Amino acid sequence: MSISIAIVEDEKNYNNALKKVIDYQNDMKVVAQFFDGKDALQNLSDFSPDVVMMDIQLQDMLGIEIIEKLKKDMSETHFIMCTSFEDDEKIFHSLKAGATGYLIKGESMDKILASIRDVYNGGAPMSFSIARRVLQHFERKLPEIKGFDELTQREKEILELLSQGLLYKEIADQKFITLDTVKKHVGNIYRKLQVNNKVEAINKFNHFKN
Structure with missing residues (x-):
């Protein structure tokens, strides 16, 4: 395709x-x-x-x-x-x-x-x-962390894998779920964290961990 x-x-x-x-x-x-x-x-x-x-x-x-x-x-x-x-x-x-x-x-x-x-x-x-x-x-401007506690355990796991640089297909294979399911989880992550893309989501996640 x-x-x-x-x-x-x-x-x-x-x-x-x-x-x-x-x-x-x-x-x-x-x-x-x-x-x-x-x-x-x-x-x-x-x-x-x-x-x-x-x-x-x-x-x-x-x-x-x-x-x-x-x-x-x-x-x-x-x-x-x-x-x-x-x-x-x-x-x-x-x-x-x-x-x-x-x-x-x-x-x-x-x-x-x-x-x-x-x-x-x-x-x-x-x-x-x-x-x-x-x-x-x-590095100059740390964003306010919003919505992290609202993420499900699976959403947190997927966000962790995204932060490690894994692609959607690699995440799907590792978690034994479909590519569409990964995309739906990522959409929910963006909505709950109030971000528009992966860069912002990973940045919020990394600062939350630190």
């Missing part, structure tokens, strides 16, 4: 280049291309892609706004920001909106393809410079 991908990118040449490379892979296929935010906002949810490659600074709106408006109805879709912007505000606004990955334009196509596979399997891919900024931010 191939990974379905939508590309939201107003730079036409880059959009088409991504599509060409992605469609060349045996395990993934581009199901939709959007060249402006309005079109993506109106039609993206109709395709229900597994992964969306989302540009932040579109000509008519911010990609972050699109995620904020669609994430609730596209809870199974993973959004990877692919952008030339590295400032802290856009990084954390993206993560808060529900983005799962953040790549800087200029990354190799191999890195982009690996990130698509990674996020599909439960990872949170980021360019090295972005990951470093995220860690520095959390």
Whole structure:
């Protein structure tokens, strides 16, 4: 079963280049291309892609706004920001909106393809410079722990495995449950901890343990 991908990118040449490379892979296929935010906002949810490659600074709106408006109805879709912007505000606004990955334009196509596979399997891919900024931010600002006591024992076990870097499929195999069950548990973890993605959930968990 191939990974379905939508590309939201107003730079036409880059959009088409991504599509060409992605469609060349045996395990993934581009199901939709959007060249402006309005079109993506109106039609993206109709395709229900597994992964969306989302540009932040579109000509008519911010990609972050699109995620904020669609994430609730596209809870199974993973959004990877692919952008030339590295400032802290856009990084954390993206993560808060529900983005799962953040790549800087200029990354190799191999890195982009690996990130698509990674996020599909439960990872949170980021360019090295972005990951470093995220860690520095959390070192400066410890989040308030909310909802941890509400987690069931199984949810705590899954969160522990997530913090160890295991992917959804690896957790499913270790706990002898289905991939869909893992995803449902993760959704409940996010809701109870009042977070939008794995990075925030693991950060809260680690600070709770410490």
